[in-house]
Amino acid sequence: MHEMSICQSIVDLIEEQALAESFDRVSRVCLEIGVLSCVEPGALAFGFEVSTRGSIAEGATLDIVDVPASAWCFGCNQTVEIARRGDDCPRCQGARLRVTGGEELRVKELEVV
Amino acid sequence: MCTVCGCSTSRPSASPTAEEGHEHSHAHAHSHDHEHSHDHAHSHDHGHSHAHTHSHDHAHSHDHGHEHPHEHGHHDDGCRLLDRQPAPSRHPLAAAIPNTADGAAGVTHPGHRRDSTLDYGKGPAGVHVAGVSQRRLVAIETDILARNNRIADRNRARLEAQSTLALNLMSSPGSGKTTLLVETLGQQPGGDVAVIEGDQQTANDAQRIRATGVPALQVNTGKGCHLDASMIERALTQMALPPRSLLFIENVGNLVCPAGFDLGEDAKVVILSVTEGEDKPLKYPHMFAAASLMVLSKIDLAPYVDFDMQACEAHARRINPDIEIIRLSARSGEGMPAWLDWIAARRESLRHKALAQAKVSLDVVEDKSV
Numbered sequence: 001m002h003e004m005s006i007c008q009s010i011v012d013l014i015e016e017q018a019l020a021e022s023f024d025r026v027s028r029v030c031l032e033i034g035v036l037s038c039v040e041p042g043a044l045a046f047g048f049e050v051s052t053r054g055s056i057a058e059g060a061t062l063d064i065v066d067v068p069a070s071a072w073c074f075g076c077n078q079t080v081e082i083a084r085r086g087d088d089c090p091r092c093q094g095a096r097l098r099v100t101g102g103e104e105l106r107v108k109e110l111e112v113v
Numbered sequence: 114m115c116t117v118c119g120c121s122t123s124r125p126s127a128s129p130t131a132e133e134g135h136e137h138s139h140a141h142a143h144s145h146d147h148e149h150s151h152d153h154a155h156s157h158d159h160g161h162s163h164a165h166t167h168s169h170d171h172a173h174s175h176d177h178g179h180e181h182p183h184e185h186g187h188h189d190d191g192c193r194l195l196d197r198q199p200a201p202s203r204h205p206l207a208a209a210i211p212n213t214a215d216g217a218a219g220v221t222h223p224g225h226r227r228d229s230t231l232d233y234g235k236g237p238a239g240v241h242v243a244g245v246s247q248r249r250l251v252a253i254e255t256d257i258l259a260r261n262n263r264i265a266d267r268n269r270a271r272l273e274a275q276s277t278l279a280l281n282l283m284s285s286p287g288s289g290k291t292t293l294l295v296e297t298l299g300q301q302p303g304g305d306v307a308v309i310e311g312d313q314q315t316a317n318d319a320q321r322i323r324a325t326g327v328p329a330l331q332v333n334t335g336k337g338c339h340l341d342a343s344m345i346e347r348a349l350t351q352m353a354l355p356p357r358s359l360l361f362i363e364n365v366g367n368l369v370c371p372a373g374f375d376l377g378e379d380a381k382v383v384i385l386s387v388t389e390g391e392d393k394p395l396k397y398p399h400m401f402a403a404a405s406l407m408v409l410s411k412i413d414l415a416p417y418v419d420f421d422m423q424a425c426e427a428h429a430r431r432i433n434p435d436i437e438i439i440r441l442s443a444r445s446g447e448g449m450p451a452w453l454d455w456i457a458a459r460r461e462s463l464r465h466k467a468l469a470q471a472k473v474s475l476d477v478v479e480d481k482s483v
Binding site: 002005006009010012013017021023027031036037038039084085086095096097098099105106107108109110111112113 | 248249250251252253254255256257258259260261337338339341369370372373374394395398399402428431432434
């Protein structure tokens with residue numbers, strides 16, 4: 001379950017920021033997770049609670065913002081939105097697509113006290 | 114601790130009733146709740162607490178100057194009020210504070226917080242509103258895996274500078290990674306070859322590699338389900354590979370987690386055996402999206418299993434239009450030349466890249482020396 005190490009990375013990142021931005025308590029963590037990223041939000045939420053125990057983000061609310069997936073369709077010559085990898089183009093039903101977005105895995109912002 | 118004045122003994126009052134708000138919060142009333150106590154007003158602990166004696170109504174004001182400068186406003190208010198309308202209660206401030214219509218003076222006093230890092234100017238609107246807990250947003254906008262990616266970049270630069278080709282081999286357990294490696298190592302034309310073996314436990318795979326005469330470092334991830342860049346950085350330091358080496362990194366057998374972690378390799382290679390399902394590229398798309406090459410292994414077993422290689426390849430290309438595909442069998446040797454050629458081409462292209470970079474550096478130096 002790599003979500004645990006991802007959560008650990010989030011905690012590391014928060015603690016780095018705490019030094020840089022001078023805060024010592026985090027009440028909310030907002031993440032942007034692409035729908036094509038290799039992360040399962042449920043597992044992430046579980047891992048987050050475990051990983052933040054004893055850290056300055058203990059008890060913080062976790063907000064996950066889904067970032068939709070986009071792909072370049074070679075048939076339509078334009079960017080289209082897809083639901084998952086391997087989907088056909090929703091416009092022309094072509095299969096020649098290259099994923100261009102939706103793999104994000106970012107900490108967007110923190111609400112600190 | 115009292116969140117109003119910071120004293121360690123009194124309790125803050127959540128509901129600022131007349132009595133509590135002030136007794137607790139500052140007065141430390143307990144310490145000298147009795148009238149006579151003022152004689153130690155000079156001892157400056159809590160002048161105000163005995164304000165009721167009115168005789169030295171403000172004697173206390175100075176008391177606080179040094180200790181809790183922020184308290185001034187408070188006391189002054191209190192005292193002024195007291196002067197105007199002597200408090201019925203035994204504590205002057207007790208009357209003063211809660212009676213203020215907005216309660217602002219008393220209840221939430223920013224400066225009273227012992228937390229020295231709080232800066233109300235950093236509130237959401239740049240202001241402090243009494244009674245509203247202080248929160249602010251810190252925009253981070255940082256990749257969660259930024260740290261791993263930084264280390265991976267460092268690994269990549271280090272490997273490229275040495276013209277060492279690193280391949281990250283990934284698959285589910287039992288696809289034949291180690292068997293393919295053992296065969297591959299025996300057929301390398303020359304140069305130094307090394308292997309990093311990632312497994313949760315045991316050094317069995319490293320031992321199999323070492324039996325071929327190639328140095329192998331076993332990385333046991335314990336409960337970890339993948340290798341990460343820092344593990345590889347440590348391994349590289351420990352192995353001290355000679356320049357122009359060929360390094361195979363055999364990741365933990367897992368078709369999910371290793372896909373997300375850049376190690377600093379030149380290419381990711383996913384190995385899928387024909388004894389698995391042909392729809393694995395669709396079921397585990399991250400891995401196939403991340404890989405540059407898919408090796409379809411154990412093709413000597415294809416006649417005995419129900420595996421449609423063409424369908425599998427179509428699935429892989431649907432997920433990743435750029436993926437290269439090689440069918441092989443390490444056991445029969447079929448397809449092995451294509452795999453060995455692929456590695457050789459990759460090494461050659463890396464060598465050209467390293468040469469080009471070295472040339473740029475040289476040009477820079479020469480320009481400077483002119």
